[in-house]
Amino acid sequence: MFKVLVSDPISDLGIQQLMDAADVQVEKKTGLGEDELAAIIGEYDALLVRSQTRVTEKIMAAGTKLKVVGRAGVGVDNIDLEAATKRGIIVINAPDGNTITTCEHTFAMMMALARHIPQAYAKTVGGVWDRKSFLGVELRNKTLGVMGMGRIGSEVAKRAKAFGMNILAFDPFLTQERAEKMEVKLASVDDIIRNADFMTVHTPLTPETRHMISRPQFEVMKKGMRIINCARGGIIDEVALVEAINEGIVAGAAFDVFEIEPPQIDHPFLSNPKVIVTPHLGASTVEAQENVAIDVSEEVLHILRNEPFKNAVNMPPVAASVMNRLQPYFSIGEKLGSFAAQSANQAVNEIHVDYAGDLSDVDTLPLTRYIVKGVLAHHLGSGVNIVNCMHLAKSRDINVVVTKASKSKGFTNLLTVTLKTQNNEETLVAGTLLNGYGERIVQIDKFPVDVAPEGHQILISHNDKPGMIGSVGTLLGQNDVNIASMQVGRKIIGGEAIMILTVDKAVQKDVLNQLTTLPELNSAIEITL
Numbered sequence: 001m002f003k004v005l006v007s008d009p010i011s012d013l014g015i016q017q018l019m020d021a022a023d024v025q026v027e028k029k030t031g032l033g034e035d036e037l038a039a040i041i042g043e044y045d046a047l048l049v050r051s052q053t054r055v056t057e058k059i060m061a062a063g064t065k066l067k068v069v070g071r072a073g074v075g076v077d078n079i080d081l082e083a084a085t086k087r088g089i090i091v092i093n094a095p096d097g098n099t100i101t102t103c104e105h106t107f108a109m110m111m112a113l114a115r116h117i118p119q120a121y122a123k124t125v126g127g128v129w130d131r132k133s134f135l136g137v138e139l140r141n142k143t144l145g146v147m148g149m150g151r152i153g154s155e156v157a158k159r160a161k162a163f164g165m166n167i168l169a170f171d172p173f174l175t176q177e178r179a180e181k182m183e184v185k186l187a188s189v190d191d192i193i194r195n196a197d198f199m200t201v202h203t204p205l206t207p208e209t210r211h212m213i214s215r216p217q218f219e220v221m222k223k224g225m226r227i228i229n230c231a232r233g234g235i236i237d238e239v240a241l242v243e244a245i246n247e248g249i250v251a252g253a254a255f256d257v258f259e260i261e262p263p264q265i266d267h268p269f270l271s272n273p274k275v276i277v278t279p280h281l282g283a284s285t286v287e288a289q290e291n292v293a294i295d296v297s298e299e300v301l302h303i304l305r306n307e308p309f310k311n312a313v314n315m316p317p318v319a320a321s322v323m324n325r326l327q328p329y330f331s332i333g334e335k336l337g338s339f340a341a342q343s344a345n346q347a348v349n350e351i352h353v354d355y356a357g358d359l360s361d362v363d364t365l366p367l368t369r370y371i372v373k374g375v376l377a378h379h380l381g382s383g384v385n386i387v388n389c390m391h392l393a394k395s396r397d398i399n400v401v402v403t404k405a406s407k408s409k410g411f412t413n414l415l416t417v418t419l420k421t422q423n424n425e426e427t428l429v430a431g432t433l434l435n436g437y438g439e440r441i442v443q444i445d446k447f448p449v450d451v452a453p454e455g456h457q458i459l460i461s462h463n464d465k466p467g468m469i470g471s472v473g474t475l476l477g478q479n480d481v482n483i484a485s486m487q488v489g490r491k492i493i494g495g496e497a498i499m500i501l502t503v504d505k506a507v508q509k510d511v512l513n514q515l516t517t518l519p520e521l522n523s524a525i526e527i528t529l
């Protein structure tokens, strides 16, 4: 008999199939703290949660029988994925079941914001008949900026079109072709900030998206913008937003999510009349709660019964025989993918992996998965893993092409990752494992280099002129950035060249901007591995 613990309120109808299963015993215990949950989790084979229960390292460690944690919803930021993977606990989610519901909540928030509905309601039920204070705006003919065109963002855009809105959309995986198909205008973050009347964010919370809308963006924002966040607290900087509202830059905001949930009673949103809030209700409809619970229950049953399953968000085991040959390359493969993704500055529509030398006669699919994960994770965050990365690439119309060659340009083995963009631009990174030296990047675009892929790196494109290294070094020194190592690559004397520096800490955007003002320096980007 398998024991399943449900530790958050989850729809009964949704978990009916678990309750009906002859080999499963379901127990519901909601509202437990970390210690209480850790004290009992050892009895259970599966844990089902929504977003309230934080499934921490401590809980995983105590879950000695735990095979699966099921998240009835999308975001898995309340689950320590690394701790689960380390212990072989499979984490599954229900990525599709609450898409429409959350999209509709976003729309409800946008309309409530446009017409001051919560504020007007509060006054009316308080006995004040105030028809002057709540002059609203129409959505028709307004420009809506959508940041993140995944499942929810795409549905929001579709509905906004029906309202007669013009859509500016930004997503690192949105190509011109897909944008045209969806009848939205492909835009940059900057286009949206400067031109939208309404802006809604639908990205995961990743290091890249944390505070993606902050003071610098508010400073150049179109005056009177209205902002909606039904994705994750922290994508929009809460403190900077309140300042922008008080300064008259932002006309209003509607938030379903907070950097810390629940927010403290003195959170500035709660007393600001221009901010409307809901307590993370995006997915709270009867339909969505049933959908996600049904999806996740089905998957939990498959896993407990050792049947095939989908939607795992962490790593499944790889067969031992394949593992022995490929495992040494998993880390460099993922880093090459990530390096390439960070250097490509356009939406990617093909990931080309070439295996040369030793690797050409192995089934390299598990390694390809690590590379694709590396490419996608830069933008998609912790939701990507080697189980779902191929599916995620396909759903974004990204082709994964693999070629093999027995010869490898002098290396025993060589992995070459080329990202192709819609404009036929290519970003190429090649790497190898060097006996005694470990992981090396040996080529970036057409330039041969020899770089250890680790930590914080600055990739500079420049013209090969005397004094370049000195001026870059001086500028970094003035900004307290210590250089650990430096490599220069060029094809011909005086021609195009690249410089790759490994530095001791993250580099501020402002320092990268200063670098680009140096004569003969074309671009400078930070790459973190």
Ligand SMILES: NC(=O)C1=CN([C@@H]2O[C@H](COP(=O)(O)OP(=O)(O)OC[C@H]3O[C@@H](n4cnc5c(N)ncnc54)[C@H](O)[C@@H]3O)[C@@H](O)[C@H]2O)C=CC1
Pocket: 074, 075, 076, 095, 098, 099, 102, 147, 148, 149, 150, 151, 152, 153, 170, 171, 172, 173, 202, 203, 204, 205, 208, 209, 212, 230, 231, 232, 256, 257, 280, 281, 282, 283, 284, 379, 380, 383
């Ligand atoms: N309020 C609520 O109750 C709910 C919130 N959510 C949250 O909504 C968000 C979106 O969910 P889905 O659409 O299902 O996810 P998804 O994975 O289908 O889409 C997310 C999209 O964001 C894009 N993205 C990543 N980095 C970006 C960046 N820097 N700029 C622009 N786009 C970027 C990705 O390429 C991807 O297409 C997630 O944060 C999820 O956790 C989801 C369901 C309910």
Ligand SMILES: O=C(O)CCC(=O)C(=O)O
Pocket: 050, 051, 072, 073, 074, 075, 076, 098, 280, 281, 282, 283, 284
């Ligand atoms: O379960 C919930 O209500 C939260 C939903 C959510 O935020 C998600 O699915 O990412």
